[in-house]
Amino acid sequence: MVSYPDSQGAERSLAIRRPPSVASHSSRASTVRRHRPHRSHFGGTSYQPQNEFPVFTHTGDVEIIISNGRKEQRYLLHKLILTQCSGFFEAGTSEEWANAGEGSSSQSQNPAALARLPSGGPQQKKRWRYELDWGKDDDEIPMLIQKKAESTLFGADMPPQPQPPPARNKPTVSSSGFLRSMANFSSLHIPAPETDPDDDTFRDYDNLFRVFYNYPPTLDPIQIANAYVECKSLLHLADMYDALQVIGPRVDHHLLRFQGRLWKQIAKYPPSYLKLGYLARSKAIFAEAMVHVVGQWPQGINQLRAQTPEPVIELIEDKVDEMDELKAKVEGKLFRLTLTTSRGERVTPSNNWLDWMAMSLFRQWLAENTTPPPVPILKSPRHPPSRSGDDRPQPPPPVFNTGRVFRLLGTGGSSYLGHDECKRFLRLSSEHYTRDNLKRFERSMDEIKNKAKDIVKPLMRNFLELDLGSQGGGLPYLTCTRIDPQDFPWDE
Structure with missing residues (x-):
């Protein structure tokens, strides 16, 4: 937490002795005058200097002006706060920068001027001033530039900056036409205020x-x-x-x-x-x-x-x-996945041909979906050669991501190699295609899928805060990447 300086500019009331003529007035008149609010010579209430963000009149020592010619924003802030929060201001208000002659006052560089101050008198208060430089071109980034600022005495109130009068695009509506204007107010089209590009x-x-x-x-x-x-x-x-x-x-x-x-x-x-x-x-x-x-x-x-x-x-x-x-470890286990007979032997074409065919279909599907497609030898005829004789650049092929395949394996069930695919595959061998064989084939495929689901569990971990259920079936890539505290690439 950053603490902020409080206003120390408390005003002292001075006791003024009244002349004898004033003391002879009635007590009622003196009471009225005693409780009458103080008025300035120019009318209205007395000016109270601001001492809060963004202008700390009494305690601020760094003036910052943001202006583009159309509007202006002024800040009078504290060096202590700015240097604690920003390395830029810490360097710009340092003694090394002041000794270089940037933004320093004539008195701060002249020891003789400081020596002429009376002993025990008010100390010099160093002030800094920054203005925003917008640059010459639109490509340049606006940057605060330090300007020269005069020193003031501690405890002295800085006069407020005169503010330009508000611009009036239209004459003031007279009181006689006020009611008529309000009656037609609903029919007026009020344009939206124009926004400044800055x-x-x-x-x-x-x-x-x-x-x-x-x-x-x-x-x-x-x-x-x-x-x-x-x-x-x-x-x-x-x-x-x-x-x-x-x-x-x-x-x-x-x-x-x-x-x-x-x-x-x-x-x-x-x-x-x-x-x-x-x-x-x-x-x-x-x-x-x-x-x-x-x-x-x-x-x-x-x-x-x-x-x-x-x-x-x-x-x-x-x-x-x-x-x-x-993924390489998981793929190796998937390709080595096998079924066993009732005797505990590995399934082969000789001891269980139907189960072996189910394993062959699974491995073929896995190979096709985990291997990038081959690059075509012939060039695509979609883009004819240009007049210069050079072929037009081809768009890059889509990124091959196996995350979708592993998500299907982790889901299991009918998400891949469903009833229709099994039926179509078994029909390739007409002499073995029967209703009973199809049921046995699908049971064997379900057993393979359950084993594959257990193998891909390490890839199914999710380290996202995002609810994957709200994504309509999950994401097409893996989310098992874990970021440990020591992985963050910045210093604490």
């Missing part, structure tokens, strides 16, 4: 400083797609200013409030949420997305290469290798 930048910086001061950021609490975009933008800004350790937990907390909807969104866009989870240092989001990415690999490789740190890619490849080794 509103997202204003929002991100405001959220950044709000989190620094332990205020909740203004992120969409209803639409998870909008919340993702806003959180991603805020995290990239925090990464620029070396503040991910402070911003990440806030983003993690906000997204986890979506619960089941979050897991469904991660299943739709696992590479995107993997990158977000890494930036936010969210173990839940990162692990959930990693299970999907490893199960679909290399489907998301183009979205992750050169966009994520190398330790993340190495973790993915390590988990993919672990899954491939596990």
Whole structure:
């Protein structure tokens, strides 16, 4: 928790002696004057300087201006808070930076000026000033640039910045036409307010400083797609200013409030949420997305290469290798699966031809579904050669993923090699096709399926928070990847 300075600018009331003429007035008049509220010379109540977020008039020492010429947002914050939350401000307000001549006042660099201050008098208060530089091109990322700021005396109230009067696009409605305007109000078409193209930048910086001061950021609490975009933008800004350790937990907390909807969104866009989870240092989001990415690999490789740190890619490849080794072991056991006779002997064509045929059909189905299809020798005639004589580039073949096959094996029953397939296969040998043989054949196939189901159990483990039952039959890839605490590629 970050504690924030309280206002120390308490005003002192001064006792003023009344002249004799005033003392001769009646007690009623003096009582009225005594309880009459104080008024300024310019009318209205007296100005009370603000000393709360985002402008700490009495205690703030870092001024930040976000302006694009159409609107402006001003912050007067504390160096202590900013340096604790951001490495950027820690470096920018350091003595090394000040000695380099950036953002330092003339008095702070001149010891003689400090020596001229009376002993026991108010100390000099160093101030810093930052302005947002939008860059010359649209491709440039806006960045805070430190400007020179003058020092002030501790305890001195800084005058408020004059605010421009609000723009009026239409003349003020007179009181005589007010009722007539209200009568026609229902028939008026009120256009939607125009949005500034830089509103997202204003929002991100405001959220950044709000989190620094332990205020909740203004992120969409209803639409998870909008919340993702806003959180991603805020995290990239925090990464620029070396503040991910402070911003990440806030983003993690906000997204986890979506619960089941979050897991469904991660299943739709696992590479995107993997990158977000890494930036936010969210173990839940990162692990959930990693299970999907490893199960679909290399489907998301183009979205992750050169966009994520190398330790993340190495973790993915390590988990993919672990899954491939596990699948190879399971495949070996499946191909060695066999039935036995009543005497405990292995089934062969000589001692039980029908059971041996059931094992042959299962192995053939397993080989076809766990082996990538052969590459065609002849080129596809769909794309004729171009005029230059070069063939047009062919689209890459679809990724071959055996996860669907192992899920069928783990489900068993009629999910594969059902009644029609068994019947069609047995009819290939007409002399052995009878109703009784078909029943015996299906019983043997069921026994093989039950043994196969036990073999693939290690691949059927699910380490997702997502409810697979809500996916209409499960996912077409394996979700048995486990992310252990030591696997997260960031320092605690």
